[in-house]
Amino acid sequence: MEIFLHRICGKTAEPPVPMLLRRCTAEEAPAVYALQNEVRAAMPHPEQFVPDTLENITTYVRKDLCIGAWQGSRLGGYLIVRFCGQSEHNYAAFMDVPRTEWEHWANADSAIVHADFRGNGLQRLMLEAALPLFPGRITHIGATVSPENQYSLNNALASGFAIVSRREMYGGYDRYLLKKDL
Numbered sequence: 517m518e519i520f521l522h523r524i525c526g527k528t529a530e531p532p533v534p535m536l537l538r539r540c541t542a543e544e545a546p547a548v549y550a551l552q553n554e555v556r557a558a559m560p561h562p563e564q565f566v567p568d569t570l571e572n573i574t575t576y577v578r579k580d581l582c583i584g585a586w587q588g589s590r591l592g593g594y595l596i597v598r599f600c601g602q603s604e605h606n607y608a609a610f611m612d613v614p615r616t617e618w619e620h621w622a623n624a625d626s627a628i629v630h631a632d633f634r635g636n637g638l639q640r641l642m643l644e645a646a647l648p649l650f651p652g653r654i655t656h657i658g659a660t661v662s663p664e665n666q667y668s669l670n671n672a673l674a675s676g677f678a679i680v681s682r683r684e685m686y687g688g689y690d691r692y693l694l695k696k697d698l
């Protein structure tokens with residue numbers, strides 16, 4: 517999906533700059549991992565984003581879905597969606613969804629946008645680009661967001677997610693659990 521950036525480095529981009537939202541390949545997993553680490557290192561509250569290993573990210577890129585926002589060869593953002601099925605990592609497991617239904621749920625796992633490209637609604641646009649690539653069985657998406665992470669929370673609510681509950685996740689982090697029906 518091609519989009520146009522209207523803001524770059526916090527300034528108006530005139531003319532708007534094209535960016536391609538597309539599925540990342542396994543060879544691009546190190547770029548995803550590097551962007552995660554760069555952006556998290558610059559976060560004033562890094563506890564709002566639980567980082568992942570290169571090994572796990574490589575698995576998600578291969579077996580799940582990772583949408584990258586590419587400006588030429590530069591990765592400016594990504595969204596990882598996981599299809600956890602019967603695994604205990606499925607957010608459906610934390611929402612009292614019967615186990616027989618879990619295969620119909622996807623986890624919106626993580627989203628990152630480099631500060632240079634913020635303000636273009638990329639988090640929401642990457643979800644839009646991801647939806648047509650979901651397996652047909654998926655009818656719901658689960659997500660977690662730190663209550664303090666106003667940018668991510670606003671984007672999730674604007675994308676049609678609703679807050680289900682607030683609880684500890686990932687070994688002690690305060691999180692809203694959200695869901696979206698497709």
Ligand SMILES: CC(C)(COP(=O)(O)OP(=O)(O)OC[C@H]1O[C@@H](n2cnc3c(N)ncnc32)[C@H](O)[C@@H]1OP(=O)(O)O)[C@@H](O)C(=O)NCCC(=O)NCCS
Binds near residue numbers: 555559636
């Ligand atoms: C959450 C995140 C992906 C949103 O990025 P985005 O989609 O580009 O954000 P939006 O386009 O909705 O931005 C809306 C406004 O908030 C601002 N904004 C967004 N994220 C910001 C941040 N982390 N810090 C300061 N301002 C931010 C934008 O500049 C924009 O301002 P403007 O309206 O004055 O232009 C991004 O902030 C990010 O990568 N955060 C760190 C990782 C994270 O918390 N991920 C979510 C949990 S998995």
